[in-house]
Amino acid sequence: MTQARLLGGRYQVGELLxxxxxxxxxxGRDLRLGRDVxxxxxxxxxxxDNTFQMRFRREAQNAxxxxxxxxxxxYDTGEERAPTGETLPYIVMEFVSGRTLKEVLTxxxxxxxxRALEISADVCAALEFSHRHGIIHRDIKPGNVMLTQNGQVKVMDFGIARALASGATTMTQTSAVIGTAQYLSPEQARGEAVDAxxxxxxxxxVLFELLCGHPPFVGDSPVAVAYQHVREEPKAPSESNRDVSPDLDAIVLKALSKNPINRYQSAGEMRADLLRAAAGRPVLATPVLREDETLAMPTGNRSGGNRNVARVGDARRRRTSGWLLAALSALGVLAVVALTAGLILANQPKKVDVPSVVGLTQAKATEAIVGRELKVAVGEPILNGQCTKGxxxxxxxxxxxxxxxxAVTIRICDGAVQKKVPGVLGLPRAAIxxxxxxxxxxxxxxxxxxxKPKDTGLSSTPAEGTNADEGSVITVKISKGNMGDLPSVVGKSEEEARTLxxxxxxxxIKxxxxxxxxxxxxxxxxSPNGNQKRKFTETITLVLSQPQVTPSESPSPSP
Structure with a gap:
């Protein structure tokens, strides 16, 4: 039987994934900590190839x-010497049991x-965190996003990621574009500098593909696809999927703007709009009109030629008619001015006190405002765990x-932002x-x-994978490490029993x-019986057998 390959004296290499x-x-298997990796x-x-060696090491540093x-x-990185003499770097990572988005779409x-909204929001959360730490991924695609068995999103493969501060943020390398053609930004396709x-x-x-089942641009070759990213406008997802709402169309088209200035300026902005759409609230993105959607304003004919002016009657009649018309016009103007002045004086705008509605429900607030003959405008909801929802x-x-x-504008508390509780099982206290x-x-x-080992996670309340208010307290149970398997020592000698x-x-021991x-x-x-888990501090009572007492012979009576 072939012996399993061992890296760094602790990582056992298993099947190819x-x-x-x-x-x-x-x-793999971490033999020291007893966990899958x-x-x-x-x-x-x-x-x-030094280039690949550098890219591989950079991925380890970035991730x-x-x-x-x-x-x-x-978790760890290292290097092994191949039988042929080359240095083979390796990265030990979290083992994720699940499928890539590419496999899910297939x-x-x-x-x-x-579901597409929720997945994309989690991807944006990962990107927002990465960008905040100065790292752009540069190869986001369905094959680099995994879904765990409980639906948690995991972004992976920072193999071509770059630090924003490094200055090396152009996408060309030996005249070749790095990345995957279907997901290249226009500036990547042109080999220009890139950012978040x-x-x-x-x-x-990726969001477009989740909604439609195919990328926004497809072609016979990567070059053809890259050309479309640079030159052609994407179709709205609703053209392929009627279940897509206008708000979701707007989010996708804003993210796919050719000019980076017209896109979301951060992954956090995009995530916020995705969460608004998921909650049924208006989004900030608005569709950009394309050239075929704009109309030229009609212009009137300003030519003054070829007018036919009718002249009726003689000059005296025309003069008399002119005076009469002027007098009537003046009287009409005076009448309008007088009527307007009278209406203004008689109808001075009436002002009313604005009621205080903070702390009321929306229904009660509306009733109070309308009762003062004012209008109600509902603004953006407030996401805050400190206010009372509703x-x-x-x-x-x-x-x-x-x-x-x-109008009086009111903003309603919508509670805190909901986030998924991460898993704690088996993690040390500091990591939790x-x-x-x-x-x-x-x-x-x-x-x-x-x-379990002392200070390792056992469970949490709320449980892993459930939603909880951002900023809330999660109660985590950790092990005291004070229990073990009590062996059975019945039939053993006292010395052997104590040793075990x-x-x-x-x-x-008593x-x-x-x-x-x-x-x-x-x-x-x-007592207690063996073969069960007991506290190390418990008293173990052993009942020991005693030697048999041989009765002494009594002397025979003398005759």
Whole structure:
């Protein structure tokens, strides 16, 4: 039987999970921590190429700097010497049990708009975190986004990512464009400098494909597709999928704007609009009119030629008619002025007090405002965990007087932003604390009796994968590490029993006398019974057999 390959003295290399342009990914096992991992190794045939060596090491550095629930975590890196002498770098990553979006699309076709919104919002959350740490991904596509079995999004493969501060943000390398053609931004396709908005464009391409089942641009060759990214306008997703709403069309088309200035300026902006659309609220994106959607304003004929002027009657009659018309016109003007002045004086605008409606429900606030003959305008909802959901949190104006018919704008509390609770099982306390903070929560730890290593996560309330208010407290149960398997020592000698119990961590041992047997000093019973998990501090009572007493012979009576 072939012995499994071992990297760094602790990582056992298992089955091949997949491969890409420069690396192979294997399932592995961390023998030191006893957990499954994914091991990414540079392909041996590329090991002598310094460019690929550099890209591979850069991926390790970039991904290791990003600790976020929606980004595949990097645990360790290292290098191995191949039998042929080349240096083979490897990356040890979080093992994600699930499917890539590419596999999901192949199996299911396009997704329901609601699900596409949620997935894209999580992708944008990962990109926002990455950009905040100065790293642009440059290769966002369905094949680089995984869905775990519980639906959690994981962005991976920072193989061509670059630090924004490095200055090396153009997309050409030896005259070749780096990236995947279907998801290239126009500036990437032209080989120009890129920034975080290029990732926004790629995220828009992915959202388009989730909604329609195909990328926004397809062609016979990568060059043909890249040309379309630069020159052709994308179609609205609703043209392929009637379930797509106008708001969702607007989000996609804004993300796919040719000019980066017209796109969302950050992944965070795009995520905010996706969350608004998912909640049924108006989005900030507005569709951009294309040339065929604009109309020229008609212009009137200003030519003054060829007019036929009719002249009627003689000159005297014309003069008399002119005076009469002038007099009537003057009287008409005076009448209008007098009537207008009278109406203004008689109908001075009446002003009313603006009621205070902060703290009322929308229905009660509307009733109070309309009761003063004012109008109600509902503004953007306020996402805040400190206000009471469903109540008016702000109004404009807050007081004073308004003319009858003017509007009072109210903003309703919509509660805190909902976020998914990350998993804690098996993670050390420090890692749980960091993970919760990155996810927007505060962790409170409660110790619990357990045989798991001390300070490792057991469970959380609310549970992993459920939604909770951003900024809320998550109660995490961690192990005291104070329990172990109690061995059964019945039938053992006292010395052997003590050795076994102490080796298992049970040092509080007490003995009592039992019945006499042929084998004194043997454990007849124990309390608690063996073969169960017990606290190390418990007293283990052993009942030991005693030696048999031989009755002495009494002297015979003398005759």
């Amino acid at each position: 997949g491969y890409g342009g420069m690396a192979e990914v294997h399932r 994914a091991i990414k190794m540079l392909r041996p045939d590329l090991a002598r 290791a700097a990003l600790n976020h629930p929606a980004i595949v975590a990097v 199996a299911e076709g396009r997704l329901m708009p609601r 908005r290029s990732d926004v464009y790629a995220a828009g391409c 109540q008016v949190t702000q109004q404009d104006p807050a007081g004073g007087k308004l003319e009858i018919g003017d 604390d960091t993970t919760m903070k990155n996810a927007g929560f505060t962790a409170v730890f409660v110790e619990e009796d357990s045989d 119990l102490q080796a298992a961590g049970f040092n509080n 003995t009592t006398k039992g019945e006499a047997t042929d084998t004194p000093g043997t454990v007849l019973s124990q």
